[in-house]
Amino acid sequence: MARRLPRKDVVIVGLGWTGSILALELARAGLEVVAIERGPWRDTATDFNIGTAPDELRYAVRHDIFLRPRQETLTMRNNSSQTALPIRRWGSFLPGNGVGGAGSHWNGQTWRFLPDDFRLRSHMIDRYGEKIMPEGHQIQDWPMSYDELEPFYDEFERCLGISGKAGNLKGQIQSGGNPFEGQRSSEYPTPPLKQGYSQELFMKAASGMGLHPFPRPSANISSAYTNQYGCSMAPCTYCGFCERFGCSNYSKSSPQTCVLPALVREPNFEARTECEVTKVNLSGDGKMATGVVYVDANGEEWEQPADLVLLCAYGLFNVRLMLLSGIGKAYDPNTGEGVVGRNYAYQTGSGATAFFDNVNFNPFAAAGSLGAALDDYNSDNFDHGPHGFVGGASITNAHTNGRPIMYHPTPRGTPTWGSAWKKAVRDTYQRVTNVGAQGSVMSYRANYLDLDPTYKDQYGRPLMRMTFDFQPNEIKMANWMAERCEEIAKAMGAKTTQINRLNTPWNVVPYQSTHNTGGTVTGSDPKTSVLNRYLQSWDVPNVFVMGASTFPQNAGYNPTGTVGALTYWALDAIKSKYLKSPGALVQQ
């Protein structure tokens, strides 16, 4: 039986990007805030110390700072005719753990989605007719527009000090930036990172083809910066230890760098770490949350009552907590009814590898978001009519690192071991680069999340089951993008190129992307969404859910910029509307 603790105004589940921002802002608004985090406290000076941080084996290969599957994992299968089995070792995606969450170990690519992405369904049908929509899709418009979110994108980018070059300032196209982006109210907080030699070749080749390359927006920041909370960052040194690592330099935006130093000084904030929330408690009629139950490091159970419950765990685990707590109706793929777990989506990866002669790309001099990108083939920036697919991709030339356990590419057909392999590894390291397409994934009736009937976590609660595969629309799109990438690679002057088509079926082993979206989507209709436009539960109005689980489908970008914008957007609604008059912010 859980022992009951004194009531708090706000309980936050998970202390990553969304949890730390909400905690800071709500504590400053005068509320008593407690954040409950199942992983350990992590800080730059201790956990990401420069003497221990650049350790590829420990962090990138053995997954030292990630969520350990022993603590929680998912089961997976490609379609509902198969039996799901547990993801025993992370591969395709890497959930974070501990204070900072995945915001500690990310690469830092911080995009805004395009205006068309927010009204994808109506835009595509208006322009091309119903016939372009893929079979079995559940694509839906977002319940807010790009213009409504813009001030909150801006706020999040200022919190992180994002480096980049605006392409559209208040409607005026700017040279050097992305001409396809939605209008921005202000320039990026810091100038773009310097680019490497391969990006120089990419920008030149792409411009020559009539495309519009630009340095991609980066949370590995280019110059010293102090954000709105008084937290300061130092310039990136291009060390090449970003994704899968914490940053020792205070150069990669993370909760540790940008929020926690201010947050811990708020006297009415408290964090409890190594405590796992197991359930959101509901009132007798199920219409209000009364708090959460958590288990501490000794296995003791506690009840934390609170007036407001904010789910800020990694998106997938927010979905699971909703399912386990019975908030909202679980999605049933057979009837198409129910919403929690519906519209799970992901990201495609395809492209081309380019081999050169006599160059020194120096791949180790890198940053997680260093790279040049173009959006000519993203969203609906090009005519989809002749292609018969929905969606698009951001195309990038990047070196994020040259860490040799995982990065020692060889041309296809090279022996996998022996002296010939060794020679190929040596000869290729400096002269290979990649043009990659990170593509959108639409939502489908067949791709969803629910509770597994067989496998349990350490507390005996069912694991979540992921049923997912790439659908024909995504395969067609990603493979078309791979051809575009190869054209650019050839124009860069590559001696030889290799095309990398989308790997199908979706396989949990090779790393692909920690961009898992959907499951608690935001929308205008409670029949097809879990949350209203303020990320507030339709069913239990004192529960709000943050993260990429709120996306109705995924766009051709990394999600964190949009996750951050949505957090500030929901925060604004909580502060300006909900706290004044607690209750449903949108009437059904």
Added chain:
Amino acid sequence: MQTDDRSAMRAKFAPPTEKPKHSGMSRRSLLATAALLITTSGATAKVVTKVLPWRPNEVYPVTPVVPGGWLFFTAEEAAVIEAIVDRLIPTDELGPGAKDAGVTTFIDRQLTGPYGGHDWLYMQGPFSDKPLPTQGLQSPLTPRQQYRQGLAALAAYCKANFSGRSFVDLSGEEKDKLLAGMEKGEVKFEGFPSRTLFNAIYANTVEGFFADPIYGGNKDMAGWKLIGFPGVRYDFRDVIDNPNKPYTLPPVAMQGRQAWGER
């Protein structure tokens, strides 16, 4: 963080023996403190409030591997691993291979740690006999069990198929042929999939050849020197400022450079 902020925080940080100082305690902070006391009286939550939980000089380093002897392998097993990794990444005109770079020591020490027991992985059953290829690792065997059972099966296979000779006694050509058969899963061991053993050794060999030397492999940073990886210098602003130029400085590891190789 700002410099000012950092010194303020250091000033604020109280060593464990000192009581934190609170000036002008408001009703709110009184209540917060009360809540804290109630919380900590019974719960083992690590509670963070008002100051960062940080102590001077506290970091979490790994323990450097000291080469010499075997902690997991028997002498016979170690000899077979030495012979295998020497074929996978041979010493040749390009420089030292896996054996000379200490990869066997690397694997031995890795197997004694959390990796060797799959300590961090989800190891609850039931274990499926017929997982899909897309479902990844589904074996109940830990790396320690894979090596122990796999090497025993390899020894039995060699004894039966090479007139009683052990793997280490085979010619280079025989070793390569057998390894290639294991890689493809074409060689059938008694009671253990040959491919599973190959995959484990192969993955760990590449890891040991390229991991920081602190783990016992990549001796003298041989793997890094082969490809021109400068190691953990953590500052390549000079390289970014000079695109397409060869990098000429020698590599550096977590324990530095000169000291490495001294035993």
